[in-house]
Amino acid sequence: MDKLEIKGKLNEWKGKLKQAFADLNDDDLKYEEGKDDEWLGKMQQKTGKTREDLIAWLKSLG
Numbered sequence: 890m891d892k893l894e895i896k897g898k899l900n901e902w903k904g905k906l907k908q909a910f911a912d913l914n915d916d917d918l919k920y921e922e923g924k925d926d927e928w929l930g931k932m933q934q935k936t937g938k939t940r941e942d943l944i945a946w947l948k949s950l951g
Contacts, residue, residue: 895929899918899920899940910935923936
């Protein structure tokens with residue numbers, strides 16, 4: 890699996906993530922540089938998606 894570029898895409902994804910998963914809030918979407926795995930883990934818990942499904946979905950957003 891290639892590395893998911895979270896930092897550069899997060900602003901684009903935030904609105905789409907909130908629309909798709911209404912229980913996400915700004916604190917959930919907060920990203921700290923170098924903590925990609927922690928952020929993905931939090932998104933997995935909140936969305937109920939597997940890591941692979943979540944990454945594929947995020948990549949499909951553009």
